[in-house]
Amino acid sequence: MARETERQGETAGGAADSGGTVEARRRRVTVIGSGNWGSVAAKIIATNAAALPSYHDEVKMWVYEETLPTGDKLTSYINRTNENVKYLPGIKLGPNVVADPDLEHAVKDADLLVFVTPHQFVESICRRLVGKIRRDAEALSLIKGMEVKKDGPCMISNLISEMLGINCCVLMGANIANEIAVEKFCEATVGHKGDKEMAQRWVQLFSTPYFLVSAVQDVEGVELCGTLKNVVAIAAGLADGLEMGNNTKAAIMRIGLREMRAFSKLMFSTVKDTTFFESCGVADLITTCLGGRNRRVAEAFAKCGGKRSFDELEAELLRGQKLQGVSTAREVYEVLGHRGWQELFPLFTTVHEICVGRLPPSAIVEYSEHTPNFALVEGSAQLY
Ligand SMILES: NC(=O)c1ccc[n+]([C@@H]2O[C@H](COP(=O)([O-])OP(=O)(O)OC[C@H]3O[C@@H](n4cnc5c(N)ncnc54)[C@H](O)[C@@H]3O)[C@@H](O)[C@H]2O)c1
Ligand SMILES: O=P(O)(O)OC[C@H](O)CO
Known part of the structure; x- marks a missing residue:
């Protein structure tokens, strides 16, 4: 095409x-x-x-x-x-x-x-x-x-x-x-x-x-890129807060991009692969994971071991500006839950579980029976 x-x-x-x-x-x-x-x-x-x-x-x-x-x-x-x-x-x-x-x-x-x-x-x-x-x-x-x-x-x-x-x-x-x-x-x-x-x-x-x-x-593809990258940015910020370094953050971006593409294409079959190579796709993902507000607040959340809430940190660090990643993680989780797809999207799912305190921030980079390490599972990669 x-x-x-x-x-x-x-x-x-x-x-x-x-x-x-x-x-x-x-x-x-x-x-x-x-x-x-x-x-x-x-x-x-x-x-x-x-x-x-x-x-x-x-x-x-x-x-x-x-x-x-x-x-x-x-x-x-x-x-x-x-x-x-x-x-x-x-x-x-x-x-x-x-x-x-x-x-x-x-x-x-x-x-x-x-x-x-x-x-x-x-x-x-x-x-x-x-x-x-x-x-x-x-x-x-x-x-x-x-x-x-x-x-x-x-x-x-x-x-x-x-x-x-x-x-x-x-x-x-x-x-x-x-x-x-x-x-x-x-x-x-x-x-x-x-x-x-x-x-x-x-x-x-x-x-x-x-x-x-x-x-x-490709209106849905462009919009889903802008929306979903905020969830990946939360994961990147958690990794920063845990001082995991650049390789881990790059892995999160790569896996996040795959989940973004799989989720978008499952929701709208018209979404084009090429959209992910536009500014709205990989470029936005990179800049947000390096320098965005979602990243910054998630870093602070991990640094305090999840003891302070995202709402409290958002108010303190952003002074009236708003995060989109935490609520988007919840919304994505709901959609995945309705369709029984949570296991196929371990990064998106884990981010939400961490945001609501069901998992510790370290779950983003750990493997256990209950917290599948997304790097090993790569669920959605099997779909697209
Ligand atoms: N800031 C960026 O760098 C950036 C870049 C690209 C896209 N975006 C997106 O743009 C959108 C807007 O973000 P922003 O950065 O301009 O806003 P912001 O986070 O800086 O500010 C929050 C805004 O929400 C308003 N607000 C608070 N309560 C409200 C209410 N009850 N009803 C209506 N408005 C209320 C505040 O007055 C303020 O204007 C978001 O979806 C964001 O993801 C932001
Ligand atoms: O600061 P964030 O995390 O809301 O990201 C801002 C923009 O979306 C970057 O393109």
Whole structure:
């Protein structure tokens, strides 16, 4: 099968929009979320929206309102200083970013909606958005995570699409937000269902000389890569906390990648092997296992022998930022449990058992009758 990877052809300041629906006026973009990545995404979009003739300059960013220790509201602080002091201190977002604490107001006129909140909040946000958005709006999800419903996993892009009745592409990649904020080079992958024109609009809106975006027709594959690597990152962090060294961490990444691929293909037979070689696949896995927040908190968890909870360590180390790996490990475990597949995914299963305290952190690298060493068992490798 021919591999489809499309690089951006048009740059900011180039040709006007050629898409089919919103053509007479300039497109308006709203970013739903204002955490660490949400703020960086708003900064990138704001630079491009100001330069592209087919976009309205102003980019709205919905802020989950909170009060800062100074007594300031976060939204007014952002609008006064052009800086998200809590989630992205020291970085100017761009004068055309407008923070808005009123969700319905922020999305009212938007043609393009970029979802970038921790995954556990999306369903309630979408519930509030039903009937409040333009019917011809298009969505993009930057959210790494999934929900588990009675009939199995529900990807966040699908949740957005079904609840709001709009198309939703995804953008995932090796994208540690703090590095992108200072414009260090990296890549990302847009996943789409076949509407290449729409995918190219997202590629164009995000591409910069330091942020290189490609599109692939495999929305579930791209999204599952971004979601599942967070579970592997927890395993990598545990190994770091146990001071196991680089070989062990590399083994965890390799086995994790195999489980990611097997799980994704069992869930969606359309998922392509080639997707795992895009930025959203192996590159994101590596960067997250080396420098991500999931890794960091898991390292601290192992260092204290599991005596402090992930919730407590998350609050202390991340100060309001959120982990996705612990809840994703639970969600994956539920899916595997429903299907009787836990033994086929020993790494994913062991990570969850450690997170909830049923196994000690050292189980990630030990072999016993009850804690199968995933390196020896390699259950899912037999499937794919
Ligand atoms: N930070 C990164 O480097 C990075 C990179 C790529 C992808 N992502 C993904 O982006 C998504 C968002 O992460 P982030 O880093 O922007 O956020 P974050 O973890 O930095 O911040 C948490 C956000 O959640 C908000 N929040 C707290 N309670 C809420 C509630 N009840 N309802 C709605 N919002 C609430 C906070 O205001 C804050 O904006 C996640 O799925 C993450 O995996 C993050
Ligand atoms: O910091 P993490 O572990 O949430 O990972 C951040 C990004 O997903 C890396 O691409």
